[in-house]
Amino acid sequence: MVHTKAQSPLKDNNSTGLDLNSINTENVDIVRQLLNQETIIRMTLVKNVHTLMKDMLSLQEKLAEAEVEISSLKKSTDSELTDLKNEVMLLKLENVNVNSSMDNLKSALRLSETEQLKLSAAVSSLELLRVNLTNHDHDKATKFAFTAGVTSSNKTWRSGVMVFDKVIFSIRSGYNPSTGVFTAPIEGNYVFYVSAVEFSNRYLGVFIDKNGKHQVQLIGDSSAQFQTGTNMVILSLNRGYAVWVNYKSGSGYYSEFESIPVTTFSGFLI
Template sequence: MREIILVGLVFIAGVKSAAVSILTDEVSQNSTHPNLNEISAKNVDVFRQLLNQETIIRMNLVKNVHTLMKDMLTFKEKLADAEEKISRITSSTDQEISDLNKQVEFLKVENAAMKNKTIVDEKEIIMLKEKLENASNTLTDVKVEVRYLSITVFGMNNDLKEIDERFQELENSTKEIETELSVTVRNNAATISQMETRHLTLIDGLRNTTSSLQSDIDEYETNQLKISATVSSLELFRINQTLSKCDPKQKVAFTAGVTATSTTWNSGTLIFNSVILNVGNGYNPSTGVFTSPMTGTFVFYVTAVEYSKQDLYVDIVLNSVSKVRTIGESNAGYQTGTNMVVLNLQKGDSVWVRHYSGKGYFTDSVPITTFTGLLVG
């Protein structure tokens, strides 16, 4: 815009200088020039007319310049207003474009979702078509079956008539049988009363027998615990006898047990915290692990009593490898699982008892669940 205004001013200045050069031949003339006295009266009149015309032209040019300046100012103001409007329109257009871009993105997302939904709907339509085809086939089969059933029903009507006739005959026979039964029931009432008395007597006898069997079972379980303790004692005695025959410098033996019952133990190492014997200090009651202090042949024995009809399986483990397993089934309470293994150990090998399956174990203040090991050669 500034360039346009400068071009207009240059144009006006050029027009003004051109007018001056045409009237004065590019020489500043003065009405008091000394040579004017020599000009004829005719030329004076012509020159005056030219001066008057030049003055009129200059005045018109000045007016035109002022008018043009006013127009330029008006144009500049309108141009400023137009620029402001354009700026507002541009900012508004940018906001609208931003909103439109957001709407376009939203429409793209919706379009993608609609495409996915369309794919799912097409799959569902295909499945529905398949189901309709299957339903049509099924309906055809049903129609065939209905026809067969209709034929069968017609046949059944005849059979029903025959059944009604037989039913009438049976009703008559039933009445006769009821009469005979009423007489028989009266005659057998006394017999039924005697049978009820015998039944009550048998129930009392069964109750007494059940109580006796339960007592026998409890006594059996107690005896089993005693036998288990006796076996452990005999095993300990045998170990002590073996140790008495060994070289005192080569004696390694231990027996440990647990003195508190657990109903929830179900993983990891079974720690026998109560040490009965620990020759050679190979057994650690804090970890439940026996570490061989020397190379040799060892015998290990474990007794594990399951708690109140809960399965219990434990393994004797050498360096994390299971060697033998005990089992205490849940078909009766406090079943005892025992097992023994002979192992060749190197110095530093570790042996312990590890949970395999089930949960809990039973013991007493005098240990019933025990772990024993000794060097035999």
């Protein structure tokens, strides 16, 4: 048998070796078991340390990846925040533009309302002008007037209708210069005026007749030559009624002086 001294790894530096000669077989088994357990514990600890180191390295890697990801997220967030700020600025500018456009639209609307009022006034003026033109055309269509005179003197005239054979003025009058008779074109009130000059002291009296009935008369009667008789009358006529100048007295009438009629017959619708 070999005698050896061994130092238990479970002892500190001050521990002393065991005398294997004094240890029986049972104690040796116990020591061996303890050594085996210590070895197992050491191996387990080493294994655990290696595992922990691997875990720490893994955690460090994951932490680094997380930091990179966080940094990337921060950059992305900063970029998105910058984009959002830019969009907000653009929206503010667009809002300013919208407000400016609204103001322009309001101004344009007010201008449009003003122009519409002007247009309405112009339309009203045009409508009034149209009505006036229509009335004017209607008035022209319903105006009747004439003036006629005799062109030759008559020293022996003693009966019948005095014929005023020269038409001086006429608007759709209805006067016939061949017969000396005015025929009313439409129903209405008419004014008639006659001026007759007697021929050299021959005296002169005439009637204004309506449908053969005397209405008024005029007389040129004096010791002086070429006396003038005048009269005017307003007559209500139906369409087709006739008016003329008829003989009453005397023996002649004077016609023209220097080729201008002095004995005349006029009429018009009022």
